[in-house]
Amino acid sequence: xxxxxxxxxxxxxxxxxxxxxxxxxxxxxxxxxxxxxxxxxxxxxxxxxxxxxxxxxxxxxxxxxxxxxxxxxxxxxxxxxxxxxxxxxxxxxxxxxxxxxxxxxxxxxxxxxxxxxxxxxxxxxxxxxxxxxxxxxxxxxxxxxxxxxxxxxxxxxxxxxxxxxxxxxxxxxxxxxxxxxxxxxxxxxxxxxxxxxxxxxxxxxxxxxxxxxxxxxxxxxxxxxxxxxxxxxxxxxxxxxxxxxxxxxxxxxxxxxxxxxxxxxxxxxxxxxxxxxxxxxxxxxxxxxxxxxxxxxxxxxxxxxxxxxxxxxxxxx
Numbered sequence: 001x002x003x004x005x006x007x008x009x010x011x012x013x014x015x016x017x018x019x020x021x022x023x024x025x026x027x028x029x030x031x032x033x034x035x036x037x038x039x040x041x042x043x044x045x046x047x048x049x050x051x052x053x054x055x056x057x058x059x060x061x062x063x064x065x066x067x068x069x070x071x072x073x074x075x076x077x078x079x080x081x082x083x084x085x086x087x088x089x090x091x092x093x094x095x096x097x098x099x100x101x102x103x104x105x106x107x108x109x110x111x112x113x114x115x116x117x118x119x120x121x122x123x124x125x126x127x128x129x130x131x132x133x134x135x136x137x138x139x140x141x142x143x144x145x146x147x148x149x150x151x152x153x154x155x156x157x158x159x160x161x162x163x164x165x166x167x168x169x170x171x172x173x174x175x176x177x178x179x180x181x182x183x184x185x186x187x188x189x190x191x192x193x194x195x196x197x198x199x200x201x202x203x204x205x206x207x208x209x210x211x212x213x214x215x216x217x218x219x220x221x222x223x224x225x226x227x228x229x230x231x232x233x234x235x236x237x238x239x240x241x242x243x244x245x246x247x248x249x250x251x252x253x254x255x256x257x258x259x260x261x262x263x264x265x266x267x268x269x270x271x272x273x274x275x276x277x278x279x280x281x282x283x284x285x286x287x288x289x290x291x292x293x294x295x296x297x298x299x300x301x302x303x304x305x306x307x308x309x310x311x312x313x314x315x316x317x
Contacts, residue, residue: 012063054083090102119170124230137166151310198294
């Protein structure tokens with residue numbers, strides 16, 4: 001199967017790397033040709049336009065920073081839709097809006113091609129090793145055809161239902177991670193002000209009911225001081241806003257999500273849109289005149305699990 005991949009950013013580049021590492025015939029494209037060069041050096045092909053890539057491959061993946069970026073890549077004069085024919089697959093791996101992926105999906109289907117939304121969850125460190133989780137929405141026949149590609153990029157694959165369902169679950173899980181990040185910032189600063197040893201505090205949270213994936217990853221880079229989790233404040237705002245849009249359509253009276261959006265908008269104003277998201281703790285550090293740092297923690301999170309073939313998760317119930 002020939003694969004096209006458009007968008008080689010923090011997540012996309014790692015997913016494309018897994019495909020290349022696992023021997024797929026890969027064609028890549030990014031706005032910055034220099035970003036693509038390492039892939040070309042390892043044997044990937046360069047795509048002159050999204051349309052030409054779609055014409056040349058069996059399955060084309062987009063992993064882009066916003067719904068607007070995806071729409072541009074698909075619907076432009078030289079976009080993906082113009083290169084699709086019957087039987088081809090478009091896989092949207094961006095974190096996007098469910099209504100938007102369904103809108104674009106109808107255009108894909110009008111060409112006789114098949115749309116899938118397949119956002120990932122689990123952190124850039126797991127994307128790099130092929131151990132990340134992937135949610136997949138779309139027709140079962142399309143998901144089964146794409147499964148060899150999905151299991152090369154991810155460890156745990158969950159078919160979530162129809163097109164758009166994966167995108168809803170992605171923004172739900174990102175919302176939960178963001179809420180956890182902010183409460184951990186509050187907890188760590190409170191521990192510091194209370195005179196607690198932060199190494200001990202980290203371990204107390206880790207072995208307790210307060211533990212979480214976010215604590216075991218993001219708390220470590222907070223305490224190191226790098227705050228480098230390969231995810232930025234503008235992306236947090238985008239993702240929580242997408243979650244809020246889903247809730248708003250269902251008339252869910254959210255209380256926490258709007259507060260989180262305001263917190264991160266303030267962080268973006270203070271520290272910049274591309275500041276690492278865990279540095280939102282600086283708002284509290286500055287207010288309390290403390291530095292939440294401790295020795296012995298890594299500057300970045302590395303996935304030390306061995307890469308193994310991915311598999312499909314069966315839904316319970």
